[in-house]
Amino acid sequence: MYKSIIRPVLFCFDPEKIHHFTFSAIRFANKIPGFPSIMKSLYGINDPRLEREVFGLKFKNPVGLAAGFDKDARLYKELSGLGFGFIEIGTLTPKAQDGNPKKRLFRLQGDSALINRMGFNNGGVLEAVERLKKNNGVLIGGNIGKNKITPNEEATSDYEICFDALFDYVDYFVVNVSSPNTPNLRALQDKEPLTNLLQTLQNKNLTKAKPKPVLLKIAPDLTNDQLLDIIDIVKVTQIAGVIATNTTISRDGLVSENKTETGGLSGKPLTQRATEVIRFLSEKSGKAFPIIGVGGIHSAEDALEKLNAGASLVQLYTGFIYEGPALIKAINKKILNQQ
Numbered sequence: 001m002y003k004s005i006i007r008p009v010l011f012c013f014d015p016e017k018i019h020h021f022t023f024s025a026i027r028f029a030n031k032i033p034g035f036p037s038i039m040k041s042l043y044g045i046n047d048p049r050l051e052r053e054v055f056g057l058k059f060k061n062p063v064g065l066a067a068g069f070d071k072d073a074r075l076y077k078e079l080s081g082l083g084f085g086f087i088e089i090g091t092l093t094p095k096a097q098d099g100n101p102k103k104r105l106f107r108l109q110g111d112s113a114l115i116n117r118m119g120f121n122n123g124g125v126l127e128a129v130e131r132l133k134k135n136n137g138v139l140i141g142g143n144i145g146k147n148k149i150t151p152n153e154e155a156t157s158d159y160e161i162c163f164d165a166l167f168d169y170v171d172y173f174v175v176n177v178s179s180p181n182t183p184n185l186r187a188l189q190d191k192e193p194l195t196n197l198l199q200t201l202q203n204k205n206l207t208k209a210k211p212k213p214v215l216l217k218i219a220p221d222l223t224n225d226q227l228l229d230i231i232d233i234v235k236v237t238q239i240a241g242v243i244a245t246n247t248t249i250s251r252d253g254l255v256s257e258n259k260t261e262t263g264g265l266s267g268k269p270l271t272q273r274a275t276e277v278i279r280f281l282s283e284k285s286g287k288a289f290p291i292i293g294v295g296g297i298h299s300a301e302d303a304l305e306k307l308n309a310g311a312s313l314v315q316l317y318t319g320f321i322y323e324g325p326a327l328i329k330a331i332n333k334k335i336l337n338q339q
Contacts (some may be wrong), residue, residue: 092122
């Protein structure tokens with residue numbers, strides 16, 4: 001029903017406007033008596049064989065929603081009801097910011113992809129915290145970044161502010177230094193600044209009675225030498241794991257009209273490269289840390305490839321938009337059938 005009726009209608013409209021409309025529609029529908037139960041029966045699978053314990057947390061299933069979809073923690077409860085095992089909010093910054101000028105989100109239907117140059121548009125971390133205070137049982141990841149106006153030399157302070165504000169309200173953290181849409185942000189992936197940033201957050205984390213897992217989200221455009229640096233950084237800082245991968249700046253093989261738009265590319269063109277990065281990190285590190293696999297998952301088979309390559313969990317974003325919530329159920333069913 002989603003792919004044959006709902007998606008064709010949604011895809012007739014501007015992608016950013018329809019995103020906000022869809023949020024409002026989902027929120028409204030979930031207020032109708034019985035609707036949440038119907039969604040859970042359609043898309044949810046409650047089976048203890050799907051449970052995963054990763055970096056000390058118990059996930060009811062290994063399929064999560066990637067950051068960027070529910071940036072401001074507005075719909076995490078309703079989205080969880082579609083069958084996700086966990087929801088990652090953000091990227092959040094200390095201060096609210098509008099992000100980059102519109103138009104900044106583009107569909108590439110011929111490539112089953114999206115290009116975005118959103119620029120960390122969000123209402124600020126404190127606004128999201130107020131919504132997270134109402135959480136009742138949804139496993140939440142908090143993806144954090146820096147404000148656009150903050151120079152890289154002062155970026156660590158922005159990450160610390162977000163870390164402190166979110167600490168009591170999220171289950172794990174994700175340090176995002178890999179978005180291509182904030183000027184100079186990816187320079188923070190260089191070994192020295194990245195080590196310093198992660199070590200600062202870990203030092204703060206270890207002063208807590210119950211430290212939270214801290215993960216690093218990396219770009220798919222890193223070279224093998226840079227990926228080896230990532231493995232060293234994880235070892236030195238003792239963070240909990242890596243999310244592989246963010247969007248790419250590559251445009252290889254695209255056929256759609258919007259292929260020349262600047263920003264981060266997500267969707268099917270990223271499938272192979274994201275899996276390659278996962279496999280490289282897993283093999284070269286000797287499976288030393290957990291990896292959350294994300295990038296180009298449009299089918300249950302895509303998800304299984306990432307799990308078989310070394311991922312402990314997977315996340316959806318563009319595949320969720322193109323395939324709908326049935327994809328979550330299909331992946332979980334495929335995992336069960338493999339056991």
